[in-house]
Amino acid sequence: MSDLRVEGLTKAYPGLPVLDGVSFDVDTGEFVSVIGPSGCGKSTLFDVVAGMERPDSGRVLVDGKDATGRVDPFAYMPQQDLLFPWRTVLANTTLGLEVAGMPRSEARERARALFPTFGLAGFEDARPAQLSGGMRQRAALLRTVVQDRPVLLLDEPFGALDSLTRTGMQTWLADVRAGFGWTVVMVTHDIREAVLLSDRVVVLGPRPTTVRHEVVVDLPRPRDLATTTSVRFSEIAAELLGMLTLNAV
């Protein structure tokens, strides 16, 4: 796993400046959430960091090396699970490895090994339509992490789930991540989710956006549902909410 450094990213579409010098760091094994008012440019920031769009200026560094405009250091998990109905669950999870040119049997073996951890054991040959919403999201996450890229980029990974499933997935992810030590950047607009999962939360301002605030989440791990009712949790959440709504009224 590796560290990520985002330096002064700017990006404008014709007549629409979106990123106005966004900088933040993510240490090796750190979980950083990026939150911001809706329409502030979170998705653009993600596309630029993930190498799918070129920034107008600024750099993306992974382990100190320039990774601007490159996709290979990042494993990207989009909002929707995007499991393809024509593939079995296992074949869906090996998609990234296949694209990377790994022989199919080796890719399947590698993905298969993660199925029990992701609560998907026994569903290797099932079709995505046979999975529940939470299982689909876990399969999508498995497809992301099995690529073994230095940095995970999660774009509102649980946004499409109902609140109960979502809570279950959050505590599950907190547990699983502790075992793997992934370096993660997650975009979300759920403050509760950001505080529960993150080591640090980066708050973006309205468009054209820049980093407005950073909060270190000094809650002890492991965290679970009880964490969300602690005083410190509420304090951090209130601080983030204050920063988010600063100019909104």
Next chain:
Amino acid sequence: MSRADGLAQIPARAHGRADSRARRPRLARTETPTRGVGVVRRVAPPLVLVVLLLVVWQVAVVAFDVRPQVLPSPLRVVEQGWAYREQLWANTLPTLQVTLVGFAVSLLVGWVLAVAVDFSPWLRRALTPLLVVSQTLPIIAIAPLLIIWFGFGLLPKVVVIALVTFFPIAVGLIEGFAATDRQATNLLRSMGASRWEQFRLVRLPGALPRFFTALRIGITYAVTGAIFAEYVGATAGLGIFMNLQKNSFRTDLVLAAVVVTAVLSVALFALTYLVERLVIPWNRDV
């Protein structure tokens, strides 16, 4: 809840879901008879209606003593059709052959055009209006010219069938490829997939349900397209058979050939469902 507890609970939770899901196959089996009832329910109404119409037709022809040259009774159509079954069959085979060859060419043209358009924005802009123009050509005027140009062989008929059937196929595919979720494209790009890999892994399989819909539209035109092409000029086939029988006032045999045509079209139409089940079994809403 400590971390260890949390981890231990994950498989347990997953198993709980696994059990509830494991019932699916059994559910599917109990669904089968219901599905059989569904087929009966779908087939029965048109069948009842057709039988009713045939009875009315039969009674009317007998009651008003209509001459068979004008309107033969359904029973006479069947009787005479059966009596001429060898001739009918001998003319059905060439029509079927022309239909299949023509439709195969149409599929080839449709696929090549659609894939080319998907890869080249320039071609998309250049070809789309031409595709539409091709559908405004009056086939009835073009077909005799095709005979003049290409003779009475297979070629002019293949061209007519391809002309009337490639359009829905090409358009269905072009739209199917283009309907690919932008997010899915981004996901593939983030994995480092080339344009070709994006096509092979997402755009192509994603377009197949639409393709089969387009295939069904195309195939219903294919048989009538073949008959039409033969009507204009052929040495054998249901089209020329109908033309000859019409000229000798054998209305009953014309109608018998019409029945064969309808059966052929319906059979090919039904065949597309079978192929669809085999090619894209994952698409359950067929």
